[in-house]
Amino acid sequence: MLNLDLSKEMTGGHIVHGRVGDNNSHIEKVSVINGDGTPFNLTGIAISFMGNTHEYQTKVIDSDGVKIVDAAKGLFQYTFPSMAFGVAGPYERAYFQFTNKDGVITSTGDFEVIVLDNTDITSNEAETIITEYNKLVAELQKLQKENISELKQQQDDYFLELAQAFSGIQSDVIILEDKLKTYETNVTKTATDAQTAISKTASDASNTISDTLADALDTISKALEEFQEGNFYTKPESDERFAKKTDLTKENVQLGNVDNYATATQTDAEQGLAGNKFITPMGVKQHVSSRIASQTEAEAGTATEKLMTPLRTKQHLDKRIATQAEAEAGTSETAIMTPKATKQAIEKIAANTSVARKSYTGVSTIESSERGKFNSDGAILSFKRTGNLVLFNAKLNHAGGMKWVTNIMATGIPNGYRASKEFYETQFAIPLNIVPPKQTGTVIQWSRYTIDDDNIFIYSDNVGNHFITGQWLTIDPFPEEDIV
Incomplete structure (x- = not known):
């Protein structure tokens, strides 16, 4: 059973395994809880599986396979469609999304989906599946x-x-x-x-x-x-x-x-308002034709009294597809990303190989109310950016005692090195590695980069030097002044 919670933290080590060619045969039982550990009530909730297959080859957005088992206890089961196992390799991202009747959306943390390859050359080719769009x-x-x-x-x-x-x-x-x-x-x-x-x-x-x-x-x-x-x-x-x-x-x-009554004119037929005119077959055709959306109306998608033909529906969707410039910029909130546009965005990120570095020594960057918790000698914080990847390293000498630091960067992470929400839309924090000094007994420490607050938190019950490392992706403008 998949045990998931809305605080985006894994509560179990269960991994979903499938094989290329599996056809609606893999069923997973899922339990969802709130951040406080209570069951997440699924009454009146629309559930969708959201996933990007290996290397972002296809996207799976599916609600057909969901079956509620016990709404009050947050239990349901999900049957993976055949196209969910169309690409061999681990999923890049997999999670469940919940939408209530007011349109409020929440989601679980990511869980692992591994698709094994097969030897059947007749298996269906992988394709993106969006069941809500088909409906x-x-x-x-x-x-x-x-x-x-x-x-x-x-x-x-x-x-x-x-x-x-x-x-x-x-x-x-x-x-x-x-x-x-x-x-x-x-x-x-x-x-x-x-x-x-x-x-x-x-x-x-x-x-x-x-x-x-x-x-x-x-x-x-x-x-x-x-x-x-x-x-x-x-x-x-x-x-x-x-x-x-x-x-x-x-x-x-x-x-x-x-x-x-007089016979309706073309204007009378198209408006459909006159109650004292006779309409001919040609007038009926003129009325229906006037109700069909134009290409401009179809692409805008705002008219409420127009009919959409298959051609106009295609024109509306084509208008929504992201251009290469929109895919590479990564700022549009309405454009639809195709596999090609996704590939273009990734290639744009990978093409930037410039290196920039930003370093701070001592404890001057730490908020004044927190500086007393660290020894200033040998303290250093370093941000290194290569392309769109940021590597963070820090050495801090903990003065001792159980400590909780709310902000070790008084002005936040410097511009050009901040994590981008576009890459971590389902996470509120990035875990960081922390290595404490050698010490006997129980060791308790952790560190994380909270994206919304733009702060780095550290917790430790050890004294001495602590080494903190981590990495994340950014689409901040490249800090030309820091290029090395």
Whole structure:
């Protein structure tokens, strides 16, 4: 079992061993405690394994393999993915990171992971694995498909309702037209029949002039009676039975059931705000197209109402990748480091082979309230920088008694020799070696360089000369004035 604590100190000597090609078969039980020794409660905590494989060839950031065993007791188990064992050799860094619901992040100290090589030439090649990024890409693609499908369904439903409404109106108009045609036909036929009858009567009367006047009058009277018996409507009856053209309004023919909206323009479609416009299929396409993020918006990553296509997602990630200058400077907090950029940063550090030295004699550098704890004769503190590596050596003559020194450099570590937090982001101190004078009995002493306070602490219960050594990495500007 891995026993880890949040004070970044190892509480057990357990080493994780794996072999290249192991596939989700290596499970480690992990116990996490707070700095005071109490269990670290994992309730509501997101856990991720963070690691750099041998020689920083790949990076592993994985949360899929985590399974909570007992949250209150700080117990969980972790299954290493196959790509975690993709590079033979010891890990450069391995630890667990914890994120609560408020976004607060803490982590354990580093633990050892050793990957053994194998003889299987068919094993998968090593690659960086970032499971949280893969989840985000999948969720974005799913959301995009759902939005496009919902927009298409809304469009189809609208056009179906519109077609049904127009179909009903068209039927009513056809019925009305048929009634008008029937009316015109009846009036025309009745008038024609009457005229024919009158003409025929007059012609017959003219041809039979020898007939008596009484017979002619009887015939005309009969024709007039037939005319009067025709199927005619009076004007009031016609006005009552049939509508005038001025009466054919949209309300009378039921066009009032359809909103009299104009067709949306491209601007209306893209804005998506008008509630009184009809939209065409082209307008729907224009609206969706306007919602897709531009390359500038994708790279900025600040828009909250834009859709990300696979191309735009790639452009956003490409924009975040560190340039060679950013990798070598090591100051950006937002750029993403690729294996190539990591290699460039390391090569930049290794290329600087200049040597500088800063030395102090006596006890004048020690804070005045602490100087009495040391003899000044033979005291020396030395900082030597080669490239970006700082070597520290000190000789101090301890005056005696149980001592605790808070600051042996009154002004802090000199500029150009300070440890860089970028290299020790998971540590709060660098352990230093201390060699006491020869003495019988129990010997208690230790020394460390506290990065945040920029101080060197020493603890010893021995008297006499003490020799302190240590080394660390820095990205301080090179102290040209100290070059030897």
